[in-house]
Amino acid sequence: MDTTHRNELALGTIWFGTRQDEDTAFALLDHYMARGGRWLDTSDNYAFWESPIGHGGASETVIGRWLRRNPGIREHISISTKVGANPTVPGTWDAPMEGLGPRAVEEAVASSMARLGVDVIDLLWAHIEDRAAPLEEQVEAFGSLVAEGRVRRLGASNHATWRVERARALARTRGLASYDAIQLRHSYLQAIPFVPLPSGHMAATAESLDYAAAEGLGMWAYTTLLSGAYARPERLPHAYRHPDTERRLAALDRVAQRLDATRSQVVLAWLIGGTPAVTPIVGVSDIAQLDEAMDALALQLDAEARATLDGRDAQ
Known part of the structure; x- marks a missing residue:
């Protein structure tokens, strides 16, 4: 279980090697490390929908090249990657994904490790559910990776709670x-059910x-800043x-103004300091955006701020 959580955010690397070239990616990785960042979040299917070959792997490949360019950096950085959602037919969402059967997991993990150039993955996620593969076989496949020392921790991304509990x-x-971790889409603003x-x-x-929170699991969240919508409402x-x-944005603006922070910074602080504490995955386009996000780690929301954000104040 994740009992050592600290204020941190994971750098999302979804566009490395596709929308973001290697020089841009390396600059962001260097700056993230200089700011004390610890976690890189990627996946074996990033970003197949942007790739000329229709398969993922570009993000992991760029990270692997960066690791090789910086000998010794591996002991200071943790790698989070995912398997199960690479397409079996290049470039399409409609065909079956690679899935979470034992053979698919074994082949995907071996490929990810080769692209990353690592001998252990710090946190491996089952990216999406696979209800075609028996859950017992999935549990054996993932558990064996930890037993063999190729993976340190396991997480379930985009899984129903009951499926996570049954697997555990x-x-x-x-x-x-x-x-011992779950990953879901989560932000301060909530979508219509x-x-x-x-x-x-x-x-x-x-x-x-x-x-x-009750089980002491790590809680990771993606799309935390809604693709920049807090800064650009359109x-x-x-x-x-x-x-x-509308109510939530008004509350967010009151807190941001009082704390001299941006909307995005308040959102990240709300996630990180909540119950359960959330590790936000944040993707950025440039150094300025990265600094804005990293500065949020120092932002402390007092009881008044949280009451305002959660709709428990008098206004």
Whole structure:
């Protein structure tokens, strides 16, 4: 279980090697490390929809080159990657993904490790659910990776809470390591329930947050800044355009003004200091955006600020 959480955010690397060239990626990685960053978040399927070959792996490849360029840096950085969602037909969301069967997991992990140039993955995620592969086989496949020393920790991304709990129970009966972290779409603004989200995305709920807190699981969140919509409201997806958003943005502005912070910084501080404490995955385009995000780690929300944000104040 994740009992050593500290104020931190993971650098999202989804566009490395596709929308962001290697020089840009290296500059962001160097600066993230200089600011005390610890976690890089990637996946074996990033970003197949932007790739001329229609398969993922570009992000991991760029990170691997950066690691080789910086001997000794590996002991100061942790790698989070995911398997299960690379397409079996290049460039399409419609065909079956690689899935989480034992052979698929073994081949995906070996490929990720080769691209990254590492002999151990710090945190390996089951990227999406695979209900075609027996859960018992998935538990064995992932647990064996930890037992063999190729993976340190396991996480479930975009999984229903009941599936996570069932997998953890199966692992316990077999004496295997299992998921000690969950990763879901989560931010301060909330989407209308049941409105379709982008393919594969699963939003955090009150139940999943309570489950993570009660079980002591690491809670990671993606799309935390809604693709820049806090700074540029025109980017706000339709699913977030409802009356409660107006209330929340007004509260966010009151807190940001009082603390002399940006909306995005307050959102990150709200996530990091909440219950459960969240590790936000933040993707950035330039150094200025990275600095804005890293500065949020020092932002402390007092009881008054949290009451305002959570709608518990008198206003």
